[in-house]
Amino acid sequence: MxxxxxxxxxxxxxxxxxxxxxxxxxxxxxxxxxxxxxxxxxxxxxxxxxxxxxxxxxxxxxxxxxxxxxxxxxxxxxxxxxxxxxxxxxxxxxxxxxxxxxxxxxxxxxxxxxxxxxxxxxxxxxxxxxxxxxxxxxxxxxxxxxxxxxxxxxxxxxxTISVSFAAIQFIREQLTDTAHKKIVLLGTGKIGRNTCKNLIDYLDTRNITLINRTEEKASELAVSLGLLHAGWNQLETEVEQADIVIVATNAESPVLTAKNVKADKAKILIDLSIPNNIDPQLAQVSGIILANVDDLSRINDQTLRMRKAEVPKAMAIIQQHMQEFAAWTSQRRHVPVLKAVKQKLHDMHSCGLFLTSRRTSKDINTEAIQKVVNNVAVKMRNRHQPGCYYIEAINDFMTSSQ
Structure with a gap:
């Protein structure tokens, strides 16, 4: 390591x-x-x-x-x-x-x-x-x-199982007819965008209003998907009119509380954020159904059972890649020794003891020294034990220089 x-x-x-x-x-x-x-x-x-x-x-x-x-x-x-x-x-x-x-x-x-x-x-x-x-x-x-x-x-x-898709399944469990329901989605980051596309694909609706603190992001996504958008300052009005509100923001405290959610009509609130961006106390309000990421994760179906059957295959692939990484880390441990061997051979060569009339200093540097170091590396990997690598390297270097 x-x-x-x-x-x-x-x-x-x-x-x-x-x-x-x-x-x-x-x-x-x-x-x-x-x-x-x-x-x-x-x-x-x-x-x-x-x-x-x-x-x-x-x-x-x-x-x-x-x-x-x-x-x-x-x-x-x-x-x-x-x-x-x-x-x-x-x-x-x-x-x-x-x-x-x-x-x-x-x-x-x-x-x-x-x-x-x-x-x-x-x-x-x-x-x-x-x-x-x-x-x-x-x-x-x-x-x-x-x-x-x-x-x-x-x-x-x-x-199609993910937290964002589980939100769709949850809505389906609560409502038999979603075509005419007004949906408000707060947050247009990655999870928000994925959820938005799932709403369109699986609920077959475009009665969706997007709200984001940076209004340009909500506007851009709304235009590309043919949806509505509103400014953050319109949040309370939009939430009041909504049947379904999905929150996928990244705030440090709740953006929906009893102060901006009136209990004048039945609503489904879905919180895809951590920490909670919908006040959990809203679950106690009459007419409100609230689900967070833990609630959504409990949704199970045939797709999930199919995935469980694939776990052994996935584990086998992981083991293969872990072995490759282990081999790399093993080689990394030899780097200091290999560098020391290479430097020692350069030091020996610089004194001119092994130069011959047939080969130049540059030739030996680029050919003999690197070849010797490569051989040492191979031996270290194969033997997996300490040894007199300096002596072996010097012997190889002297032999190749004759």
Whole structure:
């Protein structure tokens, strides 16, 4: 392993509800602070994955507590609560976890492929701030390759099951006729856009009004899909008129509360956000049906059963890619020795002891030295044990120079 061991520490839907996860969700500003503080204490490689179903910190560190402190210093939730609920994995177990997450095996809805896009964003954020090095870069690229192969060669992500699609199924369970229902969608980020397209495709309706804090984004999506849009200052009026309100915003506190949701008509409220962007207390209001991401994940059907049957195939693909990554890390451990051997041969050659009339200094540098180093690398990989590599390298170099 590189400097420090590879750890992941996190919480997810398995032991925490949406409310608790919301206390450990991180914003972009909090993420930036985590990376700044990490660099200050000498850490060089880490990233944080914060979604509606999980908050995880991955990194090379001396111990997991270091990563947990970095995370909890900036969250509403404290480290003691996190430690009671979290899982901590290191080295091989941590590698297994990140591959499983990337393949959708650890998603709240099995095979949910949206996690891959969220991981890409998280890693890119860290890389742009200089906190993704050779180890993490290679690891994440291998995870992406594994995830892509799982998606292409299995039916783990087959069918139409995701949190955004589960919202559609929930609406169908509550209403037999949706054609004339007014739908308001708050938030036009990735989840909001996916949900919007599912509404059109599966509910066969365009009676949808889009609202976003940045009105231009809502307007652009509305125009492209032939929908309506409204400004954020019209939120209360639009919500009052709506039959269904779906919230996919990324606010740090609820945007729908008893203050802006009047109980004058029956409504379905769906919260796709973490932390909660719809006040949970609204579930107690007469006529209101409220569902959050945990409620939606309980929806099960034939598609989900089909996905479960694909898990062994996905695991076999993951094992193959994990072995490839293990081979790469093994080779990385030999790099210091190989560099030392190469430098020693250059030092020997510079004294002129092995020059012949038939070969120039440049010839030997480019041919003999590299060939010897390559041979040493092969022997180190094949033997998997320490040995007198200097002596063998010198002997090979003397033989090739005669």
């Amino acid at each position: 590189e400097k420090g061991q590879f750890f992941v520490a996190g919480i997810n839907y398995k032991k925490t509800d949406a409310g608790i996860r919301g206390n450990f969700a991180i914003s972009s500003d909090q993420y930036h602070t985590i990376l700044t503080n990490a660099a200050r204490i000498g850490l060089k490689e880490l990233f944080v994955l914060s979604t509606c179903n999980r908050t995880e910190i991955y990194g090379l560190a001396p111990d997991a507590d270091t990563l947990i402190r970095l995370l909890c210093e900036v969250t509403v939730g404290d480290a003691s609560t996190f430690l009671q609920l979290c899982y901590i994995k290191k080295d091989e177990e941590a590698l297994q976890h990140i591959f499983s997450v990337g393949a959708g095996l650890d998603s709240q809805i099995l095979g949910d492929y949206e996690i891959v896009g969220q991981m890409k964003i998280a890693v890119r954020f860290s890389k742009e701030r200089g906190m993704i090095g050779a180890f993490m870069e290679r690891l994440f690229n291998t995870v992406l390759q594994s995830s892509k192969q799982v998606k292409n060669e299995t039916a783990l992500s087959g069918g």
